[in-house]
Amino acid sequence: EDGPSQTFDNKDYFCGKETFPVYESIFTEEGETIRKIAIEIEKPPQIEIHVWTIRKGILRHFYVEKLSKREFEGLPYFKLITRTTLSQWKIFSEGEAQISQMCESRVCRTELEDLVKVLYLEKSEKGHC
Numbered sequence: 001e002d003g004p005s006q007t008f009d010n011k012d013y014f015c016g017k018e019t020f021p022v023y024e025s026i027f028t029e030e031g032e033t034i035r036k037i038a039i040e041i042e043k044p045p046q047i048e049i050h051v052w053t054i055r056k057g058i059l060r061h062f063y064v065e066k067l068s069k070r071e072f073e074g075l076p077y078f079k080l081i082t083r084t085t086l087s088q089w090k091i092f093s094e095g096e097a098q099i100s101q102m103c104e105s106r107v108c109r110t111e112l113e114d115l116v117k118v119l120y121l122e123k124s125e126k127g128h129c
Contacts, residue, residue, distance in 0.1 A: 012083050014083075014085055014121050017085040017086075017087070018042075018085070018086075019083035019084060019085055019121070020039050020040055020041060020042070020083060020084060020085070020086065020089070021039070021040045021080055021083055022037065022038065022039050022040075022080070022081055022082050022083065022084050022089075022119050023036075023037070023038040023039075023040075023078040023079060023080055023081065024036065024037055024038075024078065024079060024081045024116075025038075025075075025077035025078045025079070026077075027077060031055060031056075032053055032054065032055045032060070033053075033054045033055075034051065034052070034053050034054075035051075035052045035054065035112070036049050036050065036051050036052075036077075036078070037049070037050045037052075037092075037116065037119075038050070038072070038078060039084070039089055040069065040072075045068070045069055046066050046067065046068060046069070047066065047067045047068070047069060047071075047072040048064060048065075048066050049064065049065045049066070049067065049072075050062070050063075050064050050093075050096060051063050051064070051065065052112065054109075054112070056107070057107035057108065057109050058103060058104070058105070058106065058107055058108070059099065059100060059103040059104065059108055059112070062096070062100040081119075082119055082120045082121070083121070084119040084120070084121060085121065088118055088119055088121065089119070091118050092115060092116075092118045092119055095115045095118065096115060099111050099112065099115060
């Protein structure tokens with residue numbers, strides 16, 4: 001069916017799947033870049049933040065933290081970058097686990113960039129879904 005993209009109760013859908021907002025924050029201090037990717041999940045209502053600490057292109061530290069929406073709203077720096085589906089977020093999380101092991105000993109700038117691109121949904125072409 002051709003028609004405008006479906007929106008129910010203020011939620012966006014992609015190929016019939018609910019999408020969730022993804023935020024990013026990047027800041028540099030003392031030669032380290034701290035990059036955070038966050039997703040807002042409805043059930044349970046929380047924000048999952050994936051934190052990467054990168055020094056000279058090498059992923060030095062990686063961890064995940066969970067916050068309430070209220071705690072997240074008080075944080076500076078975050079900007080909305082896209083919306084994604086839970087299946088894409090799962091691919092992102094699995095790829096992140098592999099990269100965190102791979103990149104402990106070598107520079108991984110492009111791998112991290114490519115991983116973030118997984119979260120951007122392609123605009124659905126006719127018949128794509």
